[in-house]
Amino acid sequence: MEQVRNYRTGILWGLLAVIFGLVPVFMTSTYQLILASHIIVWGMFAVAFNLLFGMTGMLSFGQALYYGLGAYFVGLMVNYLGSGWFLPGMLLGILASAVLSFLLGLLIIRVHGVFFTMLTLAFAQLVWQITFKWYEFTGGDDGVQGIMAPGILGDQIVYFYFTLVLCLLSIWVMKRLAYSPLGLVLRCVRQNPERVRFLGKRVRRNRLRVYMVSSVFAALAGGLMAGVDNSIHTDMLYWTTSGEVILMSVLGGIHQFFGPFIGAAAIILIEDVVGAYTEYWAAIIGGVMLIMVIAFPKGIVGEVQRIKSRFAGSESRRV
Amino acid sequence: MDFSFFLSQLISGLTMATLLFLVASGLTLIFGVANVFNFAHGSFYMVGAYLGYQFIGVWQFNFWLGLIVAGLGAGILGILAESLFLRRIYGRSEEGGFQILLTYCFILLIDDLVKIVWGTEYKSISRPPGFTGAVQFAGVTIPSYNLAIIVIGLLVVFLSWWVLMKTRPGRITRAFAVDREILGVLGVNVPLTMTLVFGIATGLGGMTGALAAPLRSVTPGAGIEVIIDSLIVVVLGGMGNFWGAWLGALLLGEVNAFAVAFVPKWATLFSYLVMVVTLIFKPEGLFAPRKVRKI
Amino acid sequence: MLRHKTWTLVVLAFFALVVLPGVVSAADEKVVRIGAMYPMTGRAGLYGLDSVAAAEMAVDEVNAKGGAAGYKLDIVFTDSKAKPAYAVRVAKRYITEDDVHFLFGVVSSGVGLAVTEVSKQYKTIFIGTDHASTRLTADSLQPYYFRVSNNTFQSMAAGALYLKEIKASKPWETIAFIGPDYAYGHSQWNELRFCLDRFGVEYKVVGEYWPKIFAPDYTPYITSIINDKPDILVAGFWGGDTVAFIKQAKPYGLFDKMLYFHPDAGGNYELMSAMGDELPLGLVLSARHHDNWPDTAQNQAFVAEFKKRTGRYPTYAAEGAYAGIYAIANAVEKVGNPDDTEALVKALEGIKMQLPEDPEGFTSYIDPDTHQVVQMQAIGVTVENKDFPPATRMLDHWKIYKAEDIMPPKGYTEAKSTK
Secondary structure (H helix, E strand, O other): OHHHHHHHHHHHHHHHHHHHHOHHHHOOOHHHHHHHHHHHHHHHHHHHHHHHHHHHOOOOOOOHHHHHHHHHHHHHHHHHHOHHHHHHHHHHHHHHHHHHHHHHHHHHOOOOHHHHHHHHHHHHHHHHHHHHHOHHHHOHHHOEEOOOOOHHHHOHHHHHHHHHHHHHHHHHHHHHHHOOHHHHHHHHHHHOHHHHHHOOOOHHHHHHHHHHHHHHHHHHHHHHHHHHHOEEOHHHHOHHHHHHHHHHHHHHOOOOOOHHHHHHHHHHHHHHHHHHHOOOHHHHHHHHHHHHHHHOOOHHHHHHHHHHHHHHHHHHHHO | OOHHHHHHHHHHHHHHHHHHHHHHHHHHHHHHHHOOOOOOHHHHHHHHHHHHHHHHHHOOOOHHHHHHHHHHHHHHHHHHHHHHOHHHHOOOOOHHHHHHHHHHHHHHHHHHHHHHHHOOOOEOOOOOOOOOOEEEEOOEEEEHHHHHHHHHHHHHHHHHHHHHHHOHHHHHHHHHHHOHHHHHHOOOOHHHHHHHHHHHHHHHHHHHHHHHHHHOOEOOOHHHHHHHHHHHHHHHHOOOOHHHHHHHHHHHHHHHHHHHHHOHHHHHHHHHHHHHHHHHHOOOOOOOOHHHHOO | OHHHHHHHHHHHHHHHHHHHHHHHHOOOOOEEEEEEEEOOOOOOHHHHHHHHHHHHHHHHHHHHOOOEOOEEEEEEEEEOOOOHHHHHHHHHHHHHOOOOOEEEEOOOHHHHHHHHHHHHHHOOEEEEOOOOOHHHHOOOOOOOEEEOOOOHHHHHHHHHHHHHHHHHHOOOOEEEEEOOOOHHHHHHHHHHHHHHHHOOOOOEEEEEEOOOOOOOOOHHHHHHHHHHOOOEEEEOOOOHHHHHHHHHHHHHOHHHHOEEEEOOOOOOHHHHHHHHHHOOOOOEEEOOOEOOEOOOHHHHHHHHHHHHHHOOOOOHHHHHHHHHHHHHHHHHHHHOOOOOHHHHHHHHOOOEEOOOOOOOOOOEEEOOOOOEEEOOEEEEEEEEOOOOOOOOEEEEEEEEEOHHHHOOOOOOOHHHHOO
């Protein structure tokens, strides 16, 4: 049984790598490359967000803080120190996110439910407002443009593979984490924190850890995105970014590991296709999501699996 | 700083606070009673502003009557949204995420709906006759319409206090926030109460939209801009705490008014700073009901 | 097994739907393809939709006359959502899927700066129609970018000259500023002071206020400004913020106590139409185009035709988009085809366009050095005028500033004005 599962997930990973890996080969325009990059990066960001939400039930409305931090470290370092600082900037952004999420985490892990959500939102908005105001340094609402990775990474296709490898690797790490003893404890915490505490596990420390992990990967996503778009903007720190990643996760299915990734792909594709044909995209996207939420509560991946298991069930009955 | 300037900043802050409170009160009511985080509250505010424009500006209704009709319209829209959609996700696991997703859908839909009906041009309503000028008091100029808003704010506070504390529906509402299931067992129609509370709260938001319209511009996207500020108020006061929202709004309004006077360059940072500092020391907000402290 | 195949087919079909249309639509007709991006929702939606209507109007006019050098203009629009990251995606789609010859549009400067980067990377000409940041034609100028509407520097230079002139008739000394707290607001204030210094005007700053953009409430700012007692209040808002500020300030008598001066976006038609009788008289305002100035046949025809098409009078954004189409048409006419990008860049440098906002005897042209359109600027005062309902106030008592006098000095960059 275990082997079959390993075999199956192996296929899934292979498929994911092949589909996205072949984009540069079969693409007819670089736009498709951009679209694929956005899906991969947002997908990874959404998986990271859901590591926190799906597993621990802690709904952060402020992951844009770390996403933006990662992006601004890359963008500002390249802007002020030259493109050689692209990768160090990414690394420093991730480190800074780890430190910041540790410090903030100590403060905000104390509260639960909607209070946690509001605290994350508050801090993210504070940082957004500072970035917005400090325009001499951050470029404010004008953002920073012309952020190019150095050397061979400056090539679009090379950068695409760089992004793909890093994102798949990150998702793999997060998946390992989700099914590790830590992940198990966290899932138990969601269901019954008291009992976990009685079992001698430290609830708060585990929560802090997962908050940090989620934030660090959000920063990586932001850093990668700075190179995809070659620009950064205060939008990346705004609450709409945090909101979007929630939408992706819920739409894709928060109880499936790959749900958020699929949700990200769906939202980005819908946004581009609908946006290209009508100015009333908001009503259409709103309507589609409304139906999804009401009719398919488990999200895209969750519903597909439900249907699959139903088929499988009827099959086995037949046999 | 002389006394009259101090006084005029104080009153400016009070005007700001009253409008903040009126928007936030609906938000906190829904949260406190139905445990729903209505991200689309600002959209109902915007619908109210547009309805106010339609009734008062276009169809020449009496101003105060127009306010009430606009509130009713937004309330009916709220009742529809709750009974057709929102109610279907109550009790799901991870309901918080679904609430945000669903109410975000409302924002998108209402935005386009407003655009289809009223277009993108800026609309506005004039102040009602008799309230266009200002009164002088101790060397301070106070626009009479601002004064009217402050009075209406106090009226809403008093009326809500009376309804919540002294009437049967109010007692049910308060009990609702504590234990829904018991009330159901006691024969209270739980779904209907939820719908009505949602309708009243969105109606209040809509009426505020119309009330603020003579001071602001009625534009698409107006809903998004008020939601974050009213969220801050609600969080400051303690989510779901009606009186807390009032005090939170006062705090925010006055801090803002004096920040503008003393450090105009950094004034915009203060709303967030106040929230962050408060939450560091009191994560549940300044006036949180005790029950949230469990776990 | 069949089930898997069906699923695969569904997925493939979906991808085909997404990816293929762009490949197929590249037709071989003689057309100039223009990819436009404008916000069509939210606060800036009015500007976006006005631009769309005016661009369509200009395209129809050009095509009715047989197109440019035998090429028909073909313009497509996408809602930029005023989000830079999304606009970048759209711009890349336009360039690599739809093979557009020109990128076009954009209201927000942040989006404009992001798109100009794409234009540079892909060597595709970007015609900017309605974003004001001077950075685009100064610090961030690249060979493929051209702007056909005034930037904030031109408005502020005209404003500084106006303030210099009125010193003679109505002596003033103190000045205060209020504007949105982002780049647009800050560069207006920096540029105005830069120009005042440059023209040798003496002034004393008594207050600077930075409410956040789209702030709903200005009362604390208003009472504080009144307390500062400036002779002149310079405002740098745009759109609904101007409406809200004026409405809230009026009962305080702010407009009787000081001169309200708003030279970049204050004179835009949407302010007059939104405020009606509530707009105070005697405010000094300007905009990048006025519905009632200049009084030329071309401007009247432009405004009337726009009104006929949309049922409303145009904001200045409309004329910017209209100008952009004519810049493209004239350049293609000159070069003879839309494919030779380098030749088009050469043609656009210095190209002339007769526009609705050009008074008798003047023709707008693009400055070859900065790629910035050179235009006259008119500053007016609000008076009663019921010719453009629902507005009941329009500008008049114009003071006109010559185009060459208000251009930034050679080698000007944003940093030079920052104090």
